[in-house]
Every structure is written in structure tokens, then in C-alpha cells.
Amino acid sequence: MDNQTLTEKPTFEKLGRYYLIALCAIAASIIISQVLIQKFIREQENDSLVVNLSGRQRMLSQKISKSALLLGETSVPTDKTAVLEELELALKEWQEAHRALQTGDDSLGITGKNSEKIASLFTQIEPNYRVMASAASRIVGALNQDFQTPTEDIQKDIESIIRQEPVFLEGMDRIVFQYDREAKTKVTNLGNISLFLMVISLGVILFELLFVFIPSAKTIRQTFVKLVQSQKKSNKMTLELSALYSSLEQAYQDLLEVDVTLDDFTLYAKCSADGSFEQFSDQFVSLMEFEEERPENLFQWLQEQGYDRNHLQNIREMIRNGHPWNGEIKVVNLAGDFVWLKVNLIPTQNELERIDSMLLICTDETEKKEAEAISQEINRERIEKKVKEQQYRSALIMEGQEEERKRISRDMHDGIGQLLSAMKFNLEGIHSVDTAFEKEKLKTSKELLKDVIREVRRISFNLTPSALSDYGIVPVLNKFAREISKISDLEVTFENKTGFLSRLEGKVENNLYRISQEAVNNAIKYAKATKVTITISHNSQFLNLEISDNGQGFDLQKLEAQGHFGTSGHGLFNIRERANFINGQCEIETEKGQGTTISINVPLD
Structure with a gap:
């Protein structure tokens, strides 16, 4: 090759x-x-x-x-x-x-x-x-x-x-x-x-x-043929690797579920009451790979392994008082490998009933700990993979929704809108009406048709404003604020604080517009607000979109605890999903009776 x-x-x-x-x-x-x-x-x-x-x-x-x-x-x-x-x-x-x-x-x-x-x-x-x-x-x-x-x-x-x-x-x-x-x-x-x-x-x-x-x-033709062949080989190898990975994953899972059989507790060493080693078992020496130089004191050795001196002093006091101690320790042998030990420190008395020695009784649970760590890593990767897949599916769904909105908007504007305009011209061309009743009917029909045309244009604009692809997010939000103020009792104002004029990627502008639309609709339906302010500002790194209203607000923590924002279809859930889709950060500030402010920060690079 x-x-x-x-x-x-x-x-x-x-x-x-x-x-x-x-x-x-x-x-x-x-x-x-x-x-x-x-x-x-x-x-x-x-x-x-x-x-x-x-x-x-x-x-x-x-x-x-x-x-x-x-x-x-x-x-x-x-x-x-x-x-x-x-x-x-x-x-x-x-x-x-x-x-x-x-x-x-x-x-x-x-x-x-x-x-x-x-x-x-x-x-x-x-x-x-x-x-x-x-x-x-x-x-x-x-x-x-x-x-x-x-x-x-x-x-x-x-x-x-x-x-x-x-x-x-x-x-x-x-x-x-x-x-x-x-x-x-x-x-x-x-x-x-x-x-x-x-x-x-x-x-x-x-x-x-x-x-x-x-x-x-x-x-290029030869290269394309080779690429196709390489792709086939790559797909085959990917399938084989996937099968091997699945087998390995299953093996680790089985190892964890079987619950690795631990060795029985064994006497690893005998120490004096102050922790000085007196005897080492062969198993302990082999596990830690001790050579001629061996540790002199148990507590000093554990301190060198990184354990806290005060904690070790407390254990020593427990032993001197005749109380046993058990727990798990993680040490490094002389080969540099990690070793997990389940430890029992048991004090022993002499004929005068004084604590004169201590038994170090342990079992090696390194294999079990490694299996648990590998299993946790596999589960973490699986969860991250599922999250990424879910984000990818959400992105595809949003893009599909945008395309469908564009199609419906185009059909309404170019199809229904043109037919209604033609009908309007035909009605306006009718002048030979005799009775006053027919004249009134004709006048009413013309007014009704004008309202229908205006409503079709409004719906088409809300679905996908054509100015968004032509002029960008700032002119569209300005027009959106004026249109909403005309057709509702809500006063919507738009402010471009820093004079932002640059164009953004198409999907970013679409989602910022949808976020603004969703926030204003929530203010109309649920917040009972009378005024909404849409503000855009930017610096060299981020563009900030802020939608604030003077509505009744809500208890954000309570609704989050109830899982109210965790399912699609809810307005704030959709806003957060769209913000994540364009790598933005969404912050919601609200209190009962204090209105709501939604802030979206989008990176500009």
C-alpha cells in the first residue's frame, strides 16, 4: 500500500x-x-x-x-x-x-x-x-x-x-x-x-x-474505485471490530456480574503495637514484590503510599486501645502496579493483657476492582454515546422541521397567496352590481379577502420569514416585533444594543428566530405579559439574545424538580434543545410576579 x-x-x-x-x-x-x-x-x-x-x-x-x-x-x-x-x-x-x-x-x-x-x-x-x-x-x-x-x-x-x-x-x-x-x-x-x-x-x-x-x-476514477474497495474493507473491519468490542464488553460485564471470587482472608504480616513489621508472609512478599529491602513500619509505609498521617495516627490509637480496624487500601507494589487490599488490623494481648502485637489479615481484591473500573468506563462510554445519538437525532428532527416549515411557507406564499391575490383582483374588477345588498356583500367579501391574504402572509412569515435568508437575524427580529405588536395586545420591542450587523450560519439564525418566537408565544399564552423586549448584543466572542417580559413568572426550581422541562413539546424544553443544537448556553431567570428573562449566548467563531 x-x-x-x-x-x-x-x-x-x-x-x-x-x-x-x-x-x-x-x-x-x-x-x-x-x-x-x-x-x-x-x-x-x-x-x-x-x-x-x-x-x-x-x-x-x-x-x-x-x-x-x-x-x-x-x-x-x-x-x-x-x-x-x-x-x-x-x-x-x-x-x-x-x-x-x-x-x-x-x-x-x-x-x-x-x-x-x-x-x-x-x-x-x-x-x-x-x-x-x-x-x-x-x-x-x-x-x-x-x-x-x-x-x-x-x-x-x-x-x-x-x-x-x-x-x-x-x-x-x-x-x-x-x-x-x-x-x-x-x-x-x-x-x-x-x-x-x-x-x-x-x-x-x-x-x-x-x-x-x-x-x-x-x-480520479481509479482512486474512486480504490476508495470504494477500501470502504468495503473498512466496513468489514468495522463490523469485526464491533463484534470483538461487544464480546469484550460482554466479558467484562459477565466478570462483574459473576462477582469475582475473593481469596480467603490470610495473615499477611505480624507487627508490633506501634506498627513495626516483625514477620512477612510469602504471599504478601510475592504480591508486593518485596526484595531484600522491606518496609520497617506499617503506618510509615502507608504514609509513603500517600495516606494521611492524622488518619493513620487515629488507626494506631484504636489498635493501642484494643479495637480492631478494617477497611480497603490501595497501594503500589515495587513493579509500579496498583494493588487493592481488604484489610483487617487485629490487636493481640500478652499474658499481662496488654496490647503487644498486631495481625495484618488481608485479602487481594485487585481483580475485582479492575473489573468494576472497566465496567464503569464501558457504562460511561455507552451513556455518552446514547447522549450524542440523542442530540444528533434531535438535530435531524429540528432540521427536518425547518425544511418542512420552509416548504409549507413557500406553498402558502406562492400557491394559496397567489390564488387569493388573483381572486382579490377579480373581485375588485366587478363594478356592475345593481342592488345595495349586493354592493354591501361585494364590499364585505373584498374586506374579508384582504384579511385572509394578510393572515396567510402572517402565517407564512411566522413559519419561515424569507427575509431571514436574505438579510439576517437582526432585520427579521425587528420585523417580528412589529408584526406581533400589530396583531396582539402585547407590546413587543426590539433593540440592537451593540449594532450587530454580521450574518451567522443559517441554522444558527433559524434557531435564534425560533427561540425568540417560542419565548414570545409563551409570554402571550402563559405569562399574561403586556410588554416583551427582545435585545441583541455582542462582543468579540459571543452573541447574546435576551427575551424578557413583565409577566407573572413561575417557580423554575419546582417545575424542574417535577420534570416539567424534560420532555419535548414544552416551550422551555424546546428553547434549551435549540440552544444546545447551536452550541449556545441558555439561562432562565424568573420569579413569581417578577417576569421572565431568557438569555442565549452563542459563540461567534
């Missing part, structure tokens, strides 16, 4: 490594794909801005040429002013965009990272750009300095702009087309990379399927 385990262990470790490598490969492919896609998206945004801006450069260069021509032909001052402003604005935008396309501009969202091809194209049109920019700047500067500057003075610059514009436009066209081609190339490359990563991911998945999942499934 050990060899088999050693051979299987590397296989599981190998599969685990394959699985981890495959997961890392898939994660890496996903991360790389996302990085590339995000990078492409950012580049696409930059490319679209660049293409748009480079196209705008063509338009601005044409606008500059147009404005320059108009300035040479227009003599109307107002028109000339507007054209000059248009030329100045177009020149500024044209220069900023030209610079941004080559070096980048954060305000425009352009990185300025161009390929060598585009940089070469910009270099080719740079002389034309400079000539046009210089000529346009001189025209703007001359007109701003003297608006009446003759056309002849700026005609040379106008002609320079007109000559350079076609070459500049042709160069910008090549740049725009190159930007577009590079953007399409990036899209194609991204598609190829995505396809490559998809192939890798599919390959990794196929690798997992062939070398991880299929071998794992086979290994």
Missing part, C-alpha cells in the same frame, strides 16, 4: 505542474492580447487624429493661398480686414499643426512618433513649407504695420505662396496616404497576432485536455 502511494504521488504532482503551466499560458495569452488591443486602440486614436490633422493641413494651405490672393485684389477696407484676420488665424493653425505632426502635442493628443518614411516625406516638403510660412508672415506683418501698404509691396510674397502651394499639397497627399497605409498595416498585424495568440490558447487547452484533464479523470 505504501509503495503504491509513493508511485502515485509524483503523478499527481506532475499533473498539478502541467495544470499550473497551462493556466499560466492561458492567462499570459489573455494578458498579452489585452495589452496589444489596448495599445492598438490608443494608436488608432492617435492615427485618426494624425490623418485628420494632416488632411486639415492641405485645407489650411489652400486657405492661406486664397487669402493671399484676396489681399492682392481687394481694395475695400472692411473686406480686406476680414481677409487679413482669416489669413493670420489660418497661418497660426497651419504652423502649430505642422509642428505637432512632427514633434507631438499633448493638447492635441498627438504623440509625434512618425515612421522613417513619413519623416522623409516631411523633410521633402520642409523648404516649401518655410517659403510659404515666411511669405505669409511677411504679408501679415506688413499689413498689420501699415494697413494701406500697396499691393505691389506684397505681390512678390503672394506669388511665392502660389508657386509653393501645389508642391506642398502634393507632398501632404503623400503623407496622408502613408499615414493611412501604416494604420491599415497595424490593423493587419494586430489581427495576425490575435490569431496567433488564439492558436496558442487553443493549443494550451488541447494540451490540458490530453495531458491534464483526461489523465486526471482516469486517476
Whole structure:
């Protein structure tokens, strides 16, 4: 079995490594794909801005040429002013965009990272750009300095702009087309990379399927078969051990019931009146496994065995006064084994009628004591086992009750509740009633149906509030207190002293709610209370639920002595059982005429 385990262990470790490598490969492919896609998206945004801006450069260069021509032909001052402003604005935008396309501009969202091809194209049109920019700047500067500057003075610059514009436009066209081609190339490359990563991911998945999942499934199937076989062997061995244990238990019980036959009382030793040993019997020496060194005094020896000195002194005084003593002692022999002796100490007199010696007459009852101890241990284990079985059965019964309550509550809410709601809508849709009697009947039926729907909802809530699984014990107890106050003469208040908001295990919340429900029902039925307070508080270790009322109270000790709380069906018995089921502690404080307080402490860990 050990060899088999050693051979299987590397296989599981190998599969685990394959699985981890495959997961890392898939994660890496996903991360790389996302990085590339995000990078492409950012580049696409930059490319679209660049293409748009480079196209705008063509338009601005044409606008500059147009404005320059108009300035040479227009003599109307107002028109000339507007054209000059248009030329100045177009020149500024044209220069900023030209610079941004080559070096980048954060305000425009352009990185300025161009390929060598585009940089070469910009270099080719740079002389034309400079000539046009210089000529346009001189025209703007001359007109701003003297608006009446003759056309002849700026005609040379106008002609320079007109000559350079076609070459500049042709160069910008090549740049725009190159930007577009590079953007399409990036899209194609991204598609190829995505396809490559998809192939890798599919390959990794196929690798997992062939070398991880299929071998794992086979290994798990084989392991499951071995576990089933081991379970069968274990069940068989358990049955055999149970039979052996039962036989052993019965043997001990029979040994106890037969009442082990004790040896007759035998003289074990003779001592002086003060307890000094004078003679030892062979049986005593063999039982205690004495060697050459033997005890000198009986009372000193018993004191060394752990008996009280004052008690031994009283026995010594009894012997001196001529009174015998009998009892049981438990000592340890030199081998370290326990020995139980039934002892008679009998004083003897000399011819002068004085106590001069003492006889130690004993019988060995070690075997009987050991049988009794084993029997008591067996009975204790049997009782503990029965208690645990009873607690387990009680837990199953409570869980079954909760499931049945949930089912009934769900059926009432989803079944009967929906039918009643549909009937209510149908009744409310009836308007063609002729007589006053029929109208009154219809009105009464509607009111009665509303009461029935409200009662169904109340019963459904009491059986299993849906909010308990959704929101937890605190909101449900708060709502429970309000609902009880509405439908009864009892004033029920809820207080969350420490602001407890955490969720608990489902069975804990269910049982705390049932305990509160049971305590409030007891206050209504038996305590004749007018006010009930439900309080929740907590610390780092425990949650405390306290339900107190101002009812008539009762004599707790008297009812406990009568066994009134020892059977199921009684409210306080159910409360204690539910508290035990969730490992909680239940404390009940009550006196006649002083009300009742039930406190439940539940561990939070």
C-alpha cells in the first residue's frame, strides 16, 4: 500500500505542474492580447487624429493661398480686414499643426512618433513649407504695420505662396496616404497576432485536455474505485471490530456480574503495637514484590503510599486501645502496579493483657476492582454515546422541521397567496352590481379577502420569514416585533444594543428566530405579559439574545424538580434543545410576579 502511494504521488504532482503551466499560458495569452488591443486602440486614436490633422493641413494651405490672393485684389477696407484676420488665424493653425505632426502635442493628443518614411516625406516638403510660412508672415506683418501698404509691396510674397502651394499639397497627399497605409498595416498585424495568440490558447487547452484533464479523470476514477474497495474493507473491519468490542464488553460485564471470587482472608504480616513489621508472609512478599529491602513500619509505609498521617495516627490509637480496624487500601507494589487490599488490623494481648502485637489479615481484591473500573468506563462510554445519538437525532428532527416549515411557507406564499391575490383582483374588477345588498356583500367579501391574504402572509412569515435568508437575524427580529405588536395586545420591542450587523450560519439564525418566537408565544399564552423586549448584543466572542417580559413568572426550581422541562413539546424544553443544537448556553431567570428573562449566548467563531 505504501509503495503504491509513493508511485502515485509524483503523478499527481506532475499533473498539478502541467495544470499550473497551462493556466499560466492561458492567462499570459489573455494578458498579452489585452495589452496589444489596448495599445492598438490608443494608436488608432492617435492615427485618426494624425490623418485628420494632416488632411486639415492641405485645407489650411489652400486657405492661406486664397487669402493671399484676396489681399492682392481687394481694395475695400472692411473686406480686406476680414481677409487679413482669416489669413493670420489660418497661418497660426497651419504652423502649430505642422509642428505637432512632427514633434507631438499633448493638447492635441498627438504623440509625434512618425515612421522613417513619413519623416522623409516631411523633410521633402520642409523648404516649401518655410517659403510659404515666411511669405505669409511677411504679408501679415506688413499689413498689420501699415494697413494701406500697396499691393505691389506684397505681390512678390503672394506669388511665392502660389508657386509653393501645389508642391506642398502634393507632398501632404503623400503623407496622408502613408499615414493611412501604416494604420491599415497595424490593423493587419494586430489581427495576425490575435490569431496567433488564439492558436496558442487553443493549443494550451488541447494540451490540458490530453495531458491534464483526461489523465486526471482516469486517476480520479481509479482512486474512486480504490476508495470504494477500501470502504468495503473498512466496513468489514468495522463490523469485526464491533463484534470483538461487544464480546469484550460482554466479558467484562459477565466478570462483574459473576462477582469475582475473593481469596480467603490470610495473615499477611505480624507487627508490633506501634506498627513495626516483625514477620512477612510469602504471599504478601510475592504480591508486593518485596526484595531484600522491606518496609520497617506499617503506618510509615502507608504514609509513603500517600495516606494521611492524622488518619493513620487515629488507626494506631484504636489498635493501642484494643479495637480492631478494617477497611480497603490501595497501594503500589515495587513493579509500579496498583494493588487493592481488604484489610483487617487485629490487636493481640500478652499474658499481662496488654496490647503487644498486631495481625495484618488481608485479602487481594485487585481483580475485582479492575473489573468494576472497566465496567464503569464501558457504562460511561455507552451513556455518552446514547447522549450524542440523542442530540444528533434531535438535530435531524429540528432540521427536518425547518425544511418542512420552509416548504409549507413557500406553498402558502406562492400557491394559496397567489390564488387569493388573483381572486382579490377579480373581485375588485366587478363594478356592475345593481342592488345595495349586493354592493354591501361585494364590499364585505373584498374586506374579508384582504384579511385572509394578510393572515396567510402572517402565517407564512411566522413559519419561515424569507427575509431571514436574505438579510439576517437582526432585520427579521425587528420585523417580528412589529408584526406581533400589530396583531396582539402585547407590546413587543426590539433593540440592537451593540449594532450587530454580521450574518451567522443559517441554522444558527433559524434557531435564534425560533427561540425568540417560542419565548414570545409563551409570554402571550402563559405569562399574561403586556410588554416583551427582545435585545441583541455582542462582543468579540459571543452573541447574546435576551427575551424578557413583565409577566407573572413561575417557580423554575419546582417545575424542574417535577420534570416539567424534560420532555419535548414544552416551550422551555424546546428553547434549551435549540440552544444546545447551536452550541449556545441558555439561562432562565424568573420569579413569581417578577417576569421572565431568557438569555442565549452563542459563540461567534
